[in-house]
Amino acid sequence: MSDKSRLDEPTGTHTVGHEWDGIEELNTPLPRWWLWTFYACIAWAAVYVVLYPAWPMVNSATQGVLGWSSRGDLEKEMAGHTARRAPIVGAIASIPIAALPSKPELLEAAIQGGSAAFKVHCVQCHGAGGAGVVGLYPSLTDDDWLWGGDLANIETTLIHGIRNPDHDQTRLNVMPAFGRDGILDSAAINDLVSHVRVISRQEKPSAASARGAALFENNCVACHGTNGEGIRELGAPKLTDAVWLYGGSRDAIAKTIHNPRNGVMPRWNDKLDAVTIRMLAAYVHSLGGGEDAPAPVAPAAAEAAAVPDKVPANG
Amino acid sequence: MANPDVLAGSEGPLYAARKGVYPKKVDGTFRRLKWVIMAVTLAIYYGTPWIRWDRGPYAPDQAVLVDLANRRFYMFQIEIWPHEFYYVAGLLIMAGIGLFLVTSAVGRAWCGYACPQTVWTDLFQHVDRLVDGDRNAQIRLANGPWTAEKIARRAAKYAIYLAIAFWTGGAWIMYFADAPTLTRDFWAGDAAFIAYGTVAALTATTFVLGGFMREQVCIYMCPWPRIQTAMMDEKSLLVTYKDWRGEPRGSLKKALAHPGSVGDCVDCNQCVAVCPTGIDIREGPQIGCITCALCIDACDTVMAQVGRPRGLIDYCALDDVAVEKAGGTAPPVLKTLLRPRLMVYLGIWSAIGAAMLFSLGERTRLDLAVQHERSPLFVQLSDGMIRNNYTLKLRNMETRPRKVAITVSGLPGAQLWTENGSREKASQRVLMTISPDSVTRVRLFVAAPSEGPARQDFTIATIGRDGDPRGDEDTIQFDRPEAQ
Numbered sequence: 001m002s003d004k005s006r007l008d009e010p011t012g013t014h015t016v017g018h019e020w021d022g023i024e025e026l027n028t029p030l031p032r033w034w035l036w037t038f039y040a041c042i043a044w045a046a047v048y049v050v051l052y053p054a055w056p057m058v059n060s061a062t063q064g065v066l067g068w069s070s071r072g073d074l075e076k077e078m079a080g081h082t083a084r085r086a087p088i089v090g091a092i093a094s095i096p097i098a099a100l101p102s103k104p105e106l107l108e109a110a111i112q113g114g115s116a117a118f119k120v121h122c123v124q125c126h127g128a129g130g131a132g133v134v135g136l137y138p139s140l141t142d143d144d145w146l147w148g149g150d151l152a153n154i155e156t157t158l159i160h161g162i163r164n165p166d167h168d169q170t171r172l173n174v175m176p177a178f179g180r181d182g183i184l185d186s187a188a189i190n191d192l193v194s195h196v197r198v199i200s201r202q203e204k205p206s207a208a209s210a211r212g213a214a215l216f217e218n219n220c221v222a223c224h225g226t227n228g229e230g231i232r233e234l235g236a237p238k239l240t241d242a243v244w245l246y247g248g249s250r251d252a253i254a255k256t257i258h259n260p261r262n263g264v265m266p267r268w269n270d271k272l273d274a275v276t277i278r279m280l281a282a283y284v285h286s287l288g289g290g291e292d293a294p295a296p297v298a299p300a301a302a303e304a305a306a307v308p309d310k311v312p313a314n315g
Numbered sequence: 316m317a318n319p320d321v322l323a324g325s326e327g328p329l330y331a332a333r334k335g336v337y338p339k340k341v342d343g344t345f346r347r348l349k350w351v352i353m354a355v356t357l358a359i360y361y362g363t364p365w366i367r368w369d370r371g372p373y374a375p376d377q378a379v380l381v382d383l384a385n386r387r388f389y390m391f392q393i394e395i396w397p398h399e400f401y402y403v404a405g406l407l408i409m410a411g412i413g414l415f416l417v418t419s420a421v422g423r424a425w426c427g428y429a430c431p432q433t434v435w436t437d438l439f440q441h442v443d444r445l446v447d448g449d450r451n452a453q454i455r456l457a458n459g460p461w462t463a464e465k466i467a468r469r470a471a472k473y474a475i476y477l478a479i480a481f482w483t484g485g486a487w488i489m490y491f492a493d494a495p496t497l498t499r500d501f502w503a504g505d506a507a508f509i510a511y512g513t514v515a516a517l518t519a520t521t522f523v524l525g526g527f528m529r530e531q532v533c534i535y536m537c538p539w540p541r542i543q544t545a546m547m548d549e550k551s552l553l554v555t556y557k558d559w560r561g562e563p564r565g566s567l568k569k570a571l572a573h574p575g576s577v578g579d580c581v582d583c584n585q586c587v588a589v590c591p592t593g594i595d596i597r598e599g600p601q602i603g604c605i606t607c608a609l610c611i612d613a614c615d616t617v618m619a620q621v622g623r624p625r626g627l628i629d630y631c632a633l634d635d636v637a638v639e640k641a642g643g644t645a646p647p648v649l650k651t652l653l654r655p656r657l658m659v660y661l662g663i664w665s666a667i668g669a670a671m672l673f674s675l676g677e678r679t680r681l682d683l684a685v686q687h688e689r690s691p692l693f694v695q696l697s698d699g700m701i702r703n704n705y706t707l708k709l710r711n712m713e714t715r716p717r718k719v720a721i722t723v724s725g726l727p728g729a730q731l732w733t734e735n736g737s738r739e740k741a742s743q744r745v746l747m748t749i750s751p752d753s754v755t756r757v758r759l760f761v762a763a764p765s766e767g768p769a770r771q772d773f774t775i776a777t778i779g780r781d782g783d784p785r786g787d788e789d790t791i792q793f794d795r796p797e798a799q
C-alpha cells in the first residue's frame with residue numbers, strides 16, 4: 001500500500017492510495033463470510049484431491065481413494081446400454097429376417113443399429129448415404145438389384161460377400177472379357193454397344209444395332225436374357241433400364257464388354273456378428289430401393305429355382 | 316487458520332464482520348403494498364402446483380407443470396413442446412424488457428418488492444419479530460449472554476426458519492411432477508433421488524440466504540444493483556432524502572427554541588431503524604438501497620407526529636431534485652411515467668406479448684418439419700424417374716391418434732411412398748395414422764420424371780383427415796441430375 005493512503009472523512013474509510021483523475025479508491029473491507037467461503041473452498045479442494053484423481057504424475061495421475069475414473073464411468077454406462085439393448089437384439093436375432101417388417105419396433109431398432117454399423121463398415125465404398133460411386137461401387141439406394149433387393153437377399157449378400165476368392169458360398173458372377181480375350185473384335189463390340197443402347201432406349205435402331213442384335217443372341221442371352229432383362233439368379237444385370245453400375249455411355253459400355261470389372265465385396269460373416277449383419281440388411285433395405293419379399297413358393301418349386309452356389313466362370 | 320484481524324493493517328481491516336440489521340416494525344402505504352405483494356407472490360409460489368386443469372385422459376391434469384422427462388411444459392391451456400421453446404425465450408425477453416421498464420420508471424422496485432431474496436428476507440424478519448420482539452428486543456437479545464431464554468428463543472426461531480426453508484424447497488419440486496403424487500412419494504421415501512437432493516439444496520440455501528445472509532446477498536452477491544444503474548436515468552423515481560428540506564437536522568426541542576434555524580429532519584433515526592439493508596438513506600443514493608420505501612413510511616409517520624408535511628423522504632427523480640432545490644415544484648408523477656423512453660419499452664414489451672399471443676392462437680397442433688436428404692441428393696431409378704428422399708418429422712401435439720394425409724404440390728407426376736410402403740404402391744398421397752402426443756419420423760420417397768429443372772421447389776403438406784383439417788406445410792427442393 002502506498003503511503004499516500006489517508007482516512008476519508010465523509011465515509012470514515014481509509015483510501016488505498018490510488019487516484020485516477022481525482023477519484024480515489026476506498027479500502028472498503030470485504031465481508032468476513034467471503035473469507036470463510038474462501039477457506040471452505042480450500043478445504044473442499046483438499047478433500048477432493050484425496051478422493052479423486054488430481055495430481056498429474058509422469059505417466060498418469062494420482063488415483064484418489066474412491067478409485068473413480070472417467071473410463072470406469074464409461075464402461076459402466078456401456079455395460080448398462082448393452083444390458084438394455086439385449087432383449088431387442090435377441091428378438092432381432094431370433095426371427096426370420098423376412099418377418100422384421102411385421103414387427104415395426106424391431107424393424108426400427110434394426111434400421112437404427114444398421115445405420116450406425118453402416119457408418120463404420122460400409123461408407124468407405126458405398127458412400128455416406130449408400131449412394132455408391134458410378135463406375136466403382138453400386139448405389140444401394142436405387143431399385144436395381146443384381147442379386148435381389150428383399151431383406152433375405154440383402155442379408156445373404158452381406159454374409160457371403162461378392163466374389164470372395166476364398167469362400168465357396170459367395171455371390172459369384174463373371175462376365176467374360178470379350179475384347180481382351182479376343183472373343184469379339186472392336187467392330188463387333190461397337191455393334192453390340194449400339195444394340196444395348198437401343199434396348200435401353202438411349203439410341204434409335206440402326207444398321208449397327210441390327211448387327212449387334214445378332215451378336216447379342218449368340219453371346220449374351222445366356223446371362224442377360226433374351227431381351228436383356230437380366231437374370232437375378234445369376235446376378236446378371238438388366239440392360240434395359242436406366243441404372244448402369246459402370247456407366248451407360250457408348251464408351252463405358254464398350255469398356256465393360258472389352259474388359260469387365262467384376263467388383264468384389266468382403267464377406268462380413270467373418271468380421272461382424274449375425275445381428276449386426278441383419279441390422280445392416282434392414283438399414284440398406286430402408287434406403288429407398290428395398291424390395292418386398294417374394295411370395296412364398298411351394299417347396300418343390302423353390303428347389304427348382306434354387307440359387308446355384310457357383311456359376312461357371314464364363315457362364 | 317489465520318485470524319482475519321491479523322490481516323488488519325493500520326488502514327483498517329481487510330475483512331469486516333456483518334453488522335446485524337434489526338429492522339423496526341413500520342406501518343404505512345408502502346409497507347401495506349409490500350404485504351400485499353408478499354402475500355400474492357408467496358401464494359403463487361406455494362399454491363400454483365396444486366391447481367388442477369383437465370386436459371383429458373392422456374395428459375397430466377396439473378395446471379402448471381414442467382415435465383422434463385417427456386419434455387413438455389404445461390401452463391393452463393398452453394402446452395409448449397421443445398421445438399416451441401421460443402415461447403419461453405419470448406417470455407424471458409419480455410421479463411428482461413419488463414425489468415428495463417420498471418427500473419427506468421421506479422428504480423429498483425423489483426428488488427424492493429418482488430425479488431425472492433427480498434420476499435423471503437422480509438418473511439424471516441417477521442419471524443424474528445414474532446420470536447424475539449421488535450428491533451430493541453432483538454438487539455438486546457443479540458448482545459446479551461447465552462441464557463436459557465436466549466437458547467430457547469434461538470432454537471424456536473431457527474426451527475421456524477427451517478420449516479419455512481423446507482416448505483420452500485418442497486414447493487419447488489412440485490412444479491416438476493404431479494404434486495399430490497409427488498408429495499405422497501416424497502414422504503413414503505419413493506421419490507427420485509433428485510427430488511430429495513433438490514429439496515435439501517433449496518432448504519439449505521433458503522435457510523442461509525433468507526435467515527442469515529439477507530442484505531449481504533443484495534449488496535455483495537447480486538449482480539443486479541451493478542447493472543441496474545445503467546437502466547436508470549435522471550427521470551427515474553428513486554427513494555430520495557430531500558436534504559434541501561431536511562438539513563440542517565435538529566431535534567424537535569431545538570426547532571421550537573430557534574424556529575427557522577433547522578430543517579424538517581428531526582434526526583429521529585426512524586428511517587435507519589426500519590431499513591432492511593441497514594443503510595442511512597440520508598447519505599444519498601447508494602448501492603445498498605433496494606427502493607423498498609419503508610423509510611418513506613417511517614418518516615411520513617414522524618412528520619405526521621411533528622406536524623410537518625409528508626415526503627421528507629420520497630420517490631423523487633434526479634431532475635426533480637434540481638427543480639425542488641431551486642424552489643420549484645416537481646412535475647406530477649404521472650408525467651414522469653409517461654415519458655417517451657417508457658413508452659418505447661412498453662411498446663416493445665406489448666408487441667412481443669401480442670405477437671406471442673397471436674402465434675399461440677395460430678399454431679397448429681399437427682406440425683411438419685421436412686429435411687432433404689443430401690446423400691445422395693437424388694437417385695436414378697431403373698425406369699428413368701428420379702427419386703429424392705426426405706425425412707419428415709410429424710408432430711402430433713394432440714392427445715389422440717391423428718389420421719393424416721401427406722401430399723405434395725408443385726411437382727407434376729410425383730409419386731410418394733414411405734419406408735412402410737413400396738414403389739409398387741406409390742401414389743399421389745400417403746395416408747397414415749400418427750400416435751398421440753409424439754413425434755413420428757417418416758422417410759418419404761418422392762419420385763418424379765427426370766424432365767424438369769435441376770432444382771425445383773415444391774411443397775409437402777400434412778392434412779388432418781379426422782375433424783380438424785389444419786395441418787402444416789413446408790417448401791423444399793427437388794433435385795435432378797443436370798441435363799447433359
Ligand code: SF4
Pocket residue numbers: 554586589590591592593594595596603604605606607608609610611
Ligand atoms: S433506504 Fe429506504 S428504500 Fe432504501 S432500502 Fe432502506 S428502507 Fe428501503
Ligand code: SF4
Pocket residue numbers: 556561579580581582583584585586587597613614615617627628
Ligand atoms: S425518519 Fe425522517 S425525520 Fe427521522 S431521521 Fe429519518 S429523515 Fe429525519
